[in-house]
Amino acid sequence: MPEAGNSRRSAVWPVAGRGRIGRNEVRKVENETKTFRALDYRYGGGWCSEAVAAQLSWGYRMLEADCSDTVRERLCVALADLTSVAGWTSFDAGQSDAAHARFDRALRLAKAGGDEVLASNILYRKGRVFLHHGAPIDALEMFRLGERAAEHGGSMLMLSVLCANEAWAYAKLGDRDLALASLGRATDAFERSEDAVAPVWARFFGETDLTAMAGTVHTELAVALDSSYASAAITELTKVIKSYGCNMARSKSFCLVMLATSHLLEGDVDQAAAVADDALAEALTLKSSRFMDRLTPLKKAADHRGDNADARALAERITAFRSVAA
Numbered sequence: 001m002p003e004a005g006n007s008r009r010s011a012v013w014p015v016a017g018r019g020r021i022g023r024n025e026v027r028k029v030e031n032e033t034k035t036f037r038a039l040d041y042r043y044g045g046g047w048c049s050e051a052v053a054a055q056l057s058w059g060y061r062m063l064e065a066d067c068s069d070t071v072r073e074r075l076c077v078a079l080a081d082l083t084s085v086a087g088w089t090s091f092d093a094g095q096s097d098a099a100h101a102r103f104d105r106a107l108r109l110a111k112a113g114g115d116e117v118l119a120s121n122i123l124y125r126k127g128r129v130f131l132h133h134g135a136p137i138d139a140l141e142m143f144r145l146g147e148r149a150a151e152h153g154g155s156m157l158m159l160s161v162l163c164a165n166e167a168w169a170y171a172k173l174g175d176r177d178l179a180l181a182s183l184g185r186a187t188d189a190f191e192r193s194e195d196a197v198a199p200v201w202a203r204f205f206g207e208t209d210l211t212a213m214a215g216t217v218h219t220e221l222a223v224a225l226d227s228s229y230a231s232a233a234i235t236e237l238t239k240v241i242k243s244y245g246c247n248m249a250r251s252k253s254f255c256l257v258m259l260a261t262s263h264l265l266e267g268d269v270d271q272a273a274a275v276a277d278d279a280l281a282e283a284l285t286l287k288s289s290r291f292m293d294r295l296t297p298l299k300k301a302a303d304h305r306g307d308n309a310d311a312r313a314l315a316e317r318i319t320a321f322r323s324v325a326a
Helices: 023-043 049-064 069-092 096-112 116-132 136-153 156-172 176-191 207-224 227-243 246-265 269-285 289-304 309-325
Strands: none
Touching: 023 049, 023 069, 023 246, 049 069, 069 096, 069 116, 069 289, 096 116, 116 136, 116 156, 136 156, 156 176, 156 207, 176 207, 207 227, 207 246, 227 246, 246 269, 246 289, 269 289, 269 309, 289 309
């Protein structure tokens, strides 16, 4: 486990007024970004958000260095990706304003580098901040902009990501027809995608993640609209949880929380409690503000069954976990 406030030594990159940069220097940015992305997936943004921000200060100074037009375009794309990772770690650490600011700068860099597909990915992430904070209409606006960018860039994989997240936003709004239609579009786009040509920042979205999004949408519909959707969510999320390894601890913990919520909505309190305990255990190594927020629907579902002793005990364990984590 990395230490809190990770203080990894910054790569030695050229800065303004200190010579010409080439592809090797850009590769250093790209490699650092891969490292931070892996840390974020495994331990949460709270473990590395400060370190990513420190690395950005070096990277931005490279924009003032001398280089060819081809290298400059690649540098802009590399820094856009690093800035996007910084935005995502800020979001996971509970710093939404910083996340939006970084995503906005990442968008400008992606456009300067001429990468529409990366821009679509950044718009997806910006939309997720809105979605997480109860603004599905704003999220849909970002997802639709991202959808257009993905189409212009010719990426079926990012189109699938965006349609799946549109489905989530519609589910939050209680619109089952649009939610299920968007989920169908996501599946269709995924089936037409070519994973082998996907950029590194889009490869996270495989068949497991598409199934996880289906489970997310059905859980949301069960919470917002009709508990009968919990059955489909349980099937999908159970399959997903078996597929996630320790390198995707945060995603697995999120899915466990949704699975526990769906079990509660079906009235299976014992199973819900067992799954929720797994989620809390999985999250012990995480520093993720989002995980704490994701516990809210589960806590509400447990409170709703306050006449059940096991449900009351689960609600108490969630409260205690939050207190200790805080």
